Amino acid sequence: xxxxxxxxxxxFLSPTQVVYDLKSSTKIQALEELLTVLEKKxxxxxxxxxxxRIIDRERxxxxxxxxxxxxxxxxxxxxxxxxxxxxxxxxxxxxxxxxNKKVYIIILVVWNPSIPGLFNHLFAGLxxxxxxxxxxxxLFNSASRADLYKILSxxxxxxxxLEDKIINRASLLHKLQKIxxxxxxxxxxxxKELKRQAILIREELDASLLDRYDRLMERYGFAVAEVEDGAxxxxxINVATGMSSAIEGSNDIYVCENCGKYLxxxxxxxxA
Ligand SMILES: [Zn+2]
Numbered sequence: 092x093x094x095x096x097x098x099x100x101x102x103f104l105s106p107t108q109v110v111y112d113l114k115s116s117t118k119i120q121a122l123e124e125l126l127t128v129l130e131k132k133x134x135x136x137x138x139x140x141x142x143x144r145i146i147d148r149e150r151x152x153x154x155x156x157x158x159x160x161x162x163x164x165x166x167x168x169x170x171x172x173x174x175x176x177x178x179x180x181x182x183x184x185x186x187x188x189x190x191n192k193k194v195y196i197i198i199l200v201v202w203n204p205s206i207p208g209l210f211n212h213l214f215a216g217l218x219x220x221x222x223x224x225x226x227x228x229x230l231f232n233s234a235s236r237a238d239l240y241k242i243l244s245x246x247x248x249x250x251x252x253l254e255d256k257i258i259n260r261a262s263l264l265h266k267l268q269k270i271x272x273x274x275x276x277x278x279x280x281x282x283k284e285l286k287r288q289a290i291l292i293r294e295e296l297d298a299s300l301l302d303r304y305d306r307l308m309e310r311y312g313f314a315v316a317e318v319e320d321g322a323x324x325x326x327x328i329n330v331a332t333g334m335s336s337a338i339e340g341s342n343d344i345y346v347c348e349n350c351g352k353y354l355x356x357x358x359x360x361x362x363a
Pocket of ligand 1: 316323324325326327328347348349350351352
């Protein structure tokens with residue numbers, strides 16, 4: 092399909108791919124419940140390998156982006172471009188979210204590996220709408236399946252710009268770095284698992300981002316530096332105050348103006 096022009100989320104979603112009231116109370120049950128909908132509609136052939144893939148991906152890094160929303164996904168060849176199903180949970184589901192909050196809306200995406208651009212396109216659009224509190228509240232408080240579908244249909248997908256927030260890129264890069272550093276010391280059995288995880292992450296990141304990451308890794312042995320007390324831990328030089336606070340709680344990609352490393356906020360222990 093054409094990804095260069097704006098399209099609507101509803102291009103990928105029919106009302107029957109919306110579950111207004113999820114029965115499940117746990118993350119894995121909910122993922123399975125949603126995949127069952129796709130299987131029954133023959134949008135996927137066999138849910139089992141996809142479920143495994145999604146759970147593997149969740150173990151790497153929860154796709155619950157905070158504020159009650161999760162975007163679990165798997166890159167699997169389904170024959171089509173992209174397959175989506177949306178579920179709403181009235182009571183909320185524990186999803187290991189970054190803000191420790193329960194998830195009320197789950198947007199599950201299965202996408203074809205041959206079209207990586209489409210994935211970013213879809214996610215950038217979703218992230219943009221879901222970042223608005225008013226929009227999220229309308230989804231949470233929707234009155235029926237038809238109502239929920241109608242609200243979801245308002246989501247316009249645009250081609251991601253450089254500045255656009257693409258889910259978890261900074262933390263994914265950081266995770267990739269940890270995995271690749273472990274690979275250097277890992278034993279044979281562990282090596283295979285680490286390689287598989289690295290591939291999963293690399294599939295989701297833009298080529299330009301990875302190119303730069305690989306060059307930094309080759310030169311310095313690390314590419315992502317934490318920012319602690321306002322200072323880049325790659326070079327120990329303070330980053331601009333505005334940038335330091337922007338990095339806090341953001342998944343955007345920032346680069347240290349001094350040493351060129353990708354920057355990520357140092358994780359604070361959550362005070363529940
Ligand atoms: Zn630096």
